[in-house]
Each structure stands twice: as structure tokens, then as C-alpha cells.
Amino acid sequence: MHTQHLYPALARLVRIVTWTENALLVGMLALMVGLAAAQIFFRNFLDMSIFGADQMLRLLVLWVAFLGAVSASREGKHIHVDAIARWLPDRIKPGVVAVTDLFTLVVCLLLSWQAIRFMQSARESGEMAFGTLPVWVSAFILPLGFSLIALRYGLRFWHHLQQARGREALTK
16 A cells, blocks of 8 residues: 555555554464474374364464455455446546545454454353464454555555546555
């Protein structure tokens, strides 16, 4: 996401969030690969396994998938339907794209809200994901991921709205 049209403080916040997303994604992916390799080694050569490794790997897959979706939405490469927008004239396209960005933003905010409700319910139940890790802690990526995607689509909506109003140059 280009930050040149944002207020300086907001552009700085976007850069910090982007750096944090990337660091988490790389760190968790490295941990996932290392843990899987260690689990394979222990099982095949030492006839033992790491306690909770399989559950941790499943959890890491969820986190990496959500962080990957956040990264994809940041770059505008998230799954989206643009069958109609592809053939629209350039002067109309930003308005249509702004509407789809707004729709995605609203859906992500609703999903984030429901994820928060799920976390509250899981916290009240006291259920554990594995070991001493509560389900509500392991599910924190759900509202976080949907909120970050909503943030990205909010910024995209603002950008496309400004383009539709003629306040920013059209970009390809």
C-alpha cells in the first residue's frame, strides 16, 4: 500500500504495522518449518515426539494463513472479484472499486466482531487449545487478522474514493 497520500502520522503507523506483520509472518513461518523438521527428526531417529508439537503446528498454520491474507490485502493481491471493473472505463472504475472496498471493509469488521465474541465465549468456557494455552489466546489471530484486513481495505477505500472524486491521479 502506497503511503504518500496519507497524513504523515498515519503513514508512519502503516509502515510500523507493515513491518510488524512481516516480522511475525517470517518468524512464525520459520518456527513452523523448524518445529516440523524437529518433529520429523525426533520421530524417525529417536522414536519420540515433541509434546504438543502437532497442535502447535496446526495453530501456526492458522496464524501464518491469516498473516498471509493480511499481507495479500496490503498489496492488493487478496482474492477479489473484478470481472465487471476490468471492462469499465477508467473514469468510472475507481468509484466501483471503492464500493467493493467498502463492502469488503464492512464484511471484515463484522467478522472481526464475531471473532471477538467467539474469543469471549472461549474465555468464559475456560477451554484449552493444548497444554496450558487457552483457546481464546490461540484464536486471537481471528479478530486481529480481520481487523488488519479491514484497515487495509479502509485505506484502499479512501484512496479509490479520492480517485473517483478526482483528487488523486488514477493509477494502473
